[in-house]
């Protein structure tokens with residue numbers, strides 16, 4: 001079918017930022033190579049396919065693949081209209097170890113300038129302090145956030161957020177930072193088939209006027225047939241349960257990836273959910289799964305196909321319940 005008849009992913013407001021982001025965002029962490037080898041042409045085609053399906057939100061970090069993700073995403077985005085893209089990157093995390101975190105004002109400022117260069121752009125729509133719990137939270141509040149506010153005043157950064165795993169770290173920073181200093185929170189692995197703990201924090205975040213980005217709908221690859229990467233933090237029992245769920249889904253003619261996305265995209269209360277993708281095929285599959293989760297029908301031109309898809313959706317709901 002032609003591009004005009006392909007249903008586009010809807011967009012939602014991201015907190016009070018004024019940004020409108022697609023319900024599924026493109027997670028560029030796997031472009032760094034940490035989930036397996038990445039074919040550069042395929043990755044660029046994935047970014048372009050996502051944009052064609054209505055994805056306007058792209059998420060990266062200098063940490064992903066030691067800057068490779070940013071460089072590759074910058075290359076891919078060069079071919080797209082910059083003013084229709086919401087581009088997010090991060091500061092403060094540059095490696096695996098404690099000494100690879102630096103939320104000092106000087107490093108944060110230098111990091112933004114380096115990211116602008118790699119991403120081949122003159123402004124970053126959103127910059128998060130990356131994985132704040134590994135840094136000094138008071139340094140995040142007293143140095144990183146003021147440095148990002150200064151970059152905002154210069155027009156180099158449009159909006160500021162924080163990311164991390166433990167939900168308590170968000171409360172700590174948000175309760176200490178001046179109002180408006182943190183506009184967005186990125187939480188990962190807490191709104192997926194095996195963990196919905198982010199739901200408990202949503203009322204607090206809403207009261208603070210903070211936009212919420214949920215990341216890792218597939219639990220950082222754990223809810224995939226291929227399974228999680230070696231470095232994934234899940235304990236053996238959880239890995240085994242996820243593998244069992246994937247096998248059960250397959251035995252019922254379903255893909256665990258599609259079921260995981262259906263579950264994640266039916267969760268209320270978040271503006272957008274990031275999914276890491278490296279090929280156009282993954283993009284197509286995932287866009288279909290998200291449209292199905294949201295109850296958005298295929299184009300009327302393909303009536304037979306739409307009816308078939310709706311039948312599949314009912315079967316998928318039954319399988320998701322079983323998993």
Ligand code: NAD
Pocket residue numbers: 026027028029030035059060130131163164165186188215216217218219220221222224225257274275276277278281282283285286
């Ligand atoms: P994810 O749960 O989105 O899973 C990504 C994995 O799933 C990759 O290996 C990918 O190849 C695979 N996958 C995706 N679609 C598939 C399909 N249809 N079939 C088979 N496999 C498929 O995990 P993620 O990438 O870590 O999270 C999404 C994004 O959120 C990241 O890329 C990153 O941008 C962001 N994120 C940020 C933080 C943070 O700030 N601390 C943490 C985690 C994620």
